[in-house]
Amino acid sequence: MHELSLAESVMQIIQESATTQHFRRVTRITLEVGELAAVEADALRFCFDAVSNGTIAEGAALHITPISGLGRCNACGATMSMRERYGLCEQCGDPHLEIIAGDRMQVKELTVE
Amino acid sequence: MCGTCGCGKGEVLIAGKRPQRFASSAPTRFRAVAKPSPASFKVEQVEQRLIHIERDLFAKNDALAAENRRLFATRDILALNLVSSPGSGKTTLLVRTLQLLKDKFPLAVIEGDQQTENDAERIRATGVRALQINTGKGCHLDASMIARALPQLELETGTLLFIENVGNLVCPAGFDLGEAAKVVVLSVTEGEDKPLKYPDMFRAARLMLLNKCDLLPYLNFEVELAISNARRVNPDIEIIQLSATSGAGMDEWLGWLHHASTHN
Numbered sequence: 460m461h462e463l464s465l466a467e468s469v470m471q472i473i474q475e476s477a478t479t480q481h482f483r484r485v486t487r488i489t490l491e492v493g494e495l496a497a498v499e500a501d502a503l504r505f506c507f508d509a510v511s512n513g514t515i516a517e518g519a520a521l522h523i524t525p526i527s528g529l530g531r532c533n534a535c536g537a538t539m540s541m542r543e544r545y546g547l548c549e550q551c552g553d554p555h556l557e558i559i560a561g562d563r564m565q566v567k568e569l570t571v572e
Numbered sequence: 573m574c575g576t577c578g579c580g581k582g583e584v585l586i587a588g589k590r591p592q593r594f595a596s597s598a599p600t601r602f603r604a605v606a607k608p609s610p611a612s613f614k615v616e617q618v619e620q621r622l623i624h625i626e627r628d629l630f631a632k633n634d635a636l637a638a639e640n641r642r643l644f645a646t647r648d649i650l651a652l653n654l655v656s657s658p659g660s661g662k663t664t665l666l667v668r669t670l671q672l673l674k675d676k677f678p679l680a681v682i683e684g685d686q687q688t689e690n691d692a693e694r695i696r697a698t699g700v701r702a703l704q705i706n707t708g709k710g711c712h713l714d715a716s717m718i719a720r721a722l723p724q725l726e727l728e729t730g731t732l733l734f735i736e737n738v739g740n741l742v743c744p745a746g747f748d749l750g751e752a753a754k755v756v757v758l759s760v761t762e763g764e765d766k767p768l769k770y771p772d773m774f775r776a777a778r779l780m781l782l783n784k785c786d787l788l789p790y791l792n793f794e795v796e797l798a799i800s801n802a803r804r805v806n807p808d809i810e811i812i813q814l815s816a817t818s819g820a821g822m823d824e825w826l827g828w829l830h831h832a833s834t835h836n
């Protein structure tokens with residue numbers, strides 16, 4: 460889903476950091492991608508290659524750390540891992556599960572020169 | 573361009589014009605930054621360092637959406653984000669809805685499509701203001717497009733604003749526009765399994781409109797199965813069955829709108 464606009468956002472964050480943190484080249488990018496964020500890692504790599512071409516991040520290694528989905532039951536308060544954005548509580552069977560981790564994506568670290 | 577959904581860099585047009593900040597698309601701007609000349613690496617030892625960024629990629633859209641939401645609140649505007657796969661009947665439904673509400677509410681529509689002004693023209697034929705956003709190759713509307721469209725609509729207090737998103741059951745789910753609620757339209761020709769195949773969208777919606785119910789006698793579509801699938805991914809989703817062409821179920825939909833506008 461919309462990996463190209465996400466790749467452009469990554470590039471924009473890199474560009475803004477280059478101005479504030481004074482670097483001229485990026486060699487490694489660490490991203491955290493939630494397993495429930497509907498982001499396809501391969502598509503993201505493909506798109507990032509395209510948007511970083513000819514920039515300070517051209518050729519940088521893209522390291523993607525998956526973050527597991529975690530939910531909390533609104534009925535009984537139990538927390539449990541989630542592989543989909545919906546499901547039933549493992550403890551009480553209630554369907555009102557709130558996602559508390561694994562649905563975001565962030566630029567974590569950059570290795571720069 | 574994008575391997576998964578075909579979204580791409582195409583030009584965004586609001587009311588046929590290129591908005592200023594879109595004019596230089598991001599990749600071009602990145603390219604303007606000087607690349608270090610390879611020669612310099614040979615002479616100086618380049619020092620590598622690790623910097624912590626920890627910036628959320630959805631944060632920017634979420635912040636802009638929150639601003640839109642604040643603006644809607646100050647003017648008592650109910651904004652609804654209509655989402656569906658292409659051709660489920662969003663524009664047909666809107667045209668009929670606008671005709672019925674024209675004398676009761678101030679109304680406005682933002683139309684999102686990759687190309688053409690067709691849908692905005694269909695809306696304008698009812699006498700209601702409509703602004704077309706063309707997303708080019710983009711597969712969804714985002715909060716910044718709405719923020720830039722709003723001043724052009726000059727919405728008065730109490731307006732009911734419908735935003736028809738790009739026909740796509742995947743990407744629009746992840747982009748908050750600042751709306752009060754997402755309304756997902758599922759037409760009976762699409763199959764009962766769509767809520768399970770595209771759970772993010774049905775999970776994000778407050779209301780599901782099951783459209784084209786006039787066609788049920790000709791199809792093997794099990795309404796109860798579609799409803800239970802939708803409730804599996806979103807136990808609280810409200811559901812209205814209707815037909816935008818025959819008008820069946822429109823009363824219930826108008827009732828929902830009335831309730832939503834008074835409890836906004």
Ligand SMILES: Nc1nc2c(ncn2[C@@H]2O[C@H](COP(=O)(O)OP(=O)(O)OP(=O)(O)O)[C@@H](O)[C@H]2O)c(=O)[nH]1
Nearest residue numbers: 657658659660661662663664739783784815816817
């Ligand atoms: N039988 C029947 N046809 C409908 C109904 N609603 C819409 N249609 C038809 O479905 C087709 C698509 O309708 P649109 O209103 O253009 O659908 P849309 O969701 O706006 O399409 P996009 O904006 O392209 O995603 C048209 O031929 C409509 O006449 C309905 O309730 N019953």
Ligand SMILES: [Mg+2]
Nearest residue numbers: 662663691736
């Ligand atoms: Mg339409």
Ligand SMILES: [Zn+2]
Nearest residue numbers: 532535548551
């Ligand atoms: Zn529980």
